[in-house]
Amino acid sequence: MAKKLMAPGPVPISPLVLSKFAEPIIHHRTPEFESLLADTLKQLKTVFNTDQPVLIIPGTGSAAMEASLVNTLCDDDKVLCLVSGKFGQRWADMASNFKLNTTIIETEWGKPVDPQLVKNELSKNNYAAVLCQGIETSTGTINPINEIGSIIKKHNSEILFLVDGITSVAVSDINMGSTGVDVLVAGSQKAFMLPTGLSFICLSSLAWEKYQTSNLPKYYFDLGPEKKSNLKNQTRFSSLVSHISALNFVLKEFEGEKLKQRIQYTKSCSSAFQIAITELGLSLLSTQPAPSLTAIKVPKEVDGLKLRKEIESQFNITIMGGQEQLKGNILRIGHMGFIHKQDYIDTLTAINDALSLQDYKISSDQFNTAISNFKLNMGKDYNEYFNY
Numbered sequence: 001m002a003k004k005l006m007a008p009g010p011v012p013i014s015p016l017v018l019s020k021f022a023e024p025i026i027h028h029r030t031p032e033f034e035s036l037l038a039d040t041l042k043q044l045k046t047v048f049n050t051d052q053p054v055l056i057i058p059g060t061g062s063a064a065m066e067a068s069l070v071n072t073l074c075d076d077d078k079v080l081c082l083v084s085g086k087f088g089q090r091w092a093d094m095a096s097n098f099k100l101n102t103t104i105i106e107t108e109w110g111k112p113v114d115p116q117l118v119k120n121e122l123s124k125n126n127y128a129a130v131l132c133q134g135i136e137t138s139t140g141t142i143n144p145i146n147e148i149g150s151i152i153k154k155h156n157s158e159i160l161f162l163v164d165g166i167t168s169v170a171v172s173d174i175n176m177g178s179t180g181v182d183v184l185v186a187g188s189q190k191a192f193m194l195p196t197g198l199s200f201i202c203l204s205s206l207a208w209e210k211y212q213t214s215n216l217p218k219y220y221f222d223l224g225p226e227k228k229s230n231l232k233n234q235t236r237f238s239s240l241v242s243h244i245s246a247l248n249f250v251l252k253e254f255e256g257e258k259l260k261q262r263i264q265y266t267k268s269c270s271s272a273f274q275i276a277i278t279e280l281g282l283s284l285l286s287t288q289p290a291p292s293l294t295a296i297k298v299p300k301e302v303d304g305l306k307l308r309k310e311i312e313s314q315f316n317i318t319i320m321g322g323q324e325q326l327k328g329n330i331l332r333i334g335h336m337g338f339i340h341k342q343d344y345i346d347t348l349t350a351i352n353d354a355l356s357l358q359d360y361k362i363s364s365d366q367f368n369t370a371i372s373n374f375k376l377n378m379g380k381d382y383n384e385y386f387n388y
């Protein structure tokens with residue numbers, strides 16, 4: 001039996017979207033595909049809330065993170081990396097690999113980046129760019145992107161603000177309209193509700209100006225030729241036809257008010273779930289919990305690695321644990337994708353039952369109250385909002 005996927009990416013996918021992957025392949029250099037691509041690129045701009053082109057990269061989210069650096073920066077540029085978890089660390093590592101001159105502001109995992117620290121650091125050095133996660137998926141924390149962006153731009157409007165929106169685009173208010181954002185990246189296996197394999201990137205006009213002088217090595221991820229090909233309704237290399245066809249289908253379901261409804265649905269799910277967790281007597285890791293996922297602290301007397309494994313092996317639900325220093329200390333549950341009320345109830349039940357296998361008991365009164373409040377707090381179910 002297939003496991004219920006409750007991870008913060010990849011996410012469960014609707015059968016209708018999956019069926020797009022079973023359709024006959026059309027060649028990418030045909031008028032049929034070109035009109036599909038043109039429509040898809042147009043719709044992506046709406047999701048990113050921009051007039052600038054949004055480019056599709058055939059590669060996972062990390063590919064777009066790499067593209068953001070090599071297309072906008074130069075050798076030895078000073079880059080300020082705001083690291084509040086594993087993905088911030090990854091971006092800082094990438095930047096050093098490309099011989100950028102990195103400074104890290106490290107934030108305790110589970111807390112959001114403090115904009116005041118950014119302000120202080122900017123006054124000390126001449127930075128070319130600041131890098132930050134919109135939502136740090138390793139800790140389930142949302143960062144104050146508007147505040148940070150406004151501090152950067154007040155300090156110097158030429159400094160680029162690069163934002164990893166892999167678990168924030170289409171699931172929070174973060175988009176190209178957020179204050180000061182110059183580059184925004186996203187990934188298909190998150191709020192776009194598709195399999196892993198595509199990433200998206202959008203550059204502001206300032207970032208495209210910087211592209212002209214950027215001298216870091218690039219070929220496959222060179223965004224200039226890709227943008228040119230897109231103007232002819234083509235991708236530069238062979239297109240991922242099935243992925244793009246499924247993306248087109250999903251984006252139709254984001255049109256008009258529907259994207260706002262999706263963001264609202266995820267918000268209701270995550271806040272109801274986070275309340276239920278505290279009503280079970282458990283704690284959240286994050287002081288600023290994200291809408292796209294919830295990170296739960298594993299009680300001290302419980303073996304966290306065993307807990308996650310048992311939720312999978314005994315209750316058939318895949319959730320994620322902690323990474324690096326949080327390994328064994330947290331559970332992470334996703335709120336993006338094709339997830340219904342009953343999936344959350346099953347997950348809360350599995351967490352409760354797996355805890356009890358380790359003699360960590362939550363009273364049945366407490367459990368029943370948490371579940372009935374969850375049902376009320378979450379409100380409408382997935383299929384009451386959406387058709388697929």
Ligand SMILES: Cc1ncc(COP(=O)(O)O)c(C=O)c1O
Pocket residue numbers: 008009060061062063087133135136137138164165166167187
């Ligand atoms: C915030 C964030 N950044 C980067 C990544 C890396 O993306 P990928 O694994 O698609 O390369 C992820 C993946 O979970 C993420 O959540």
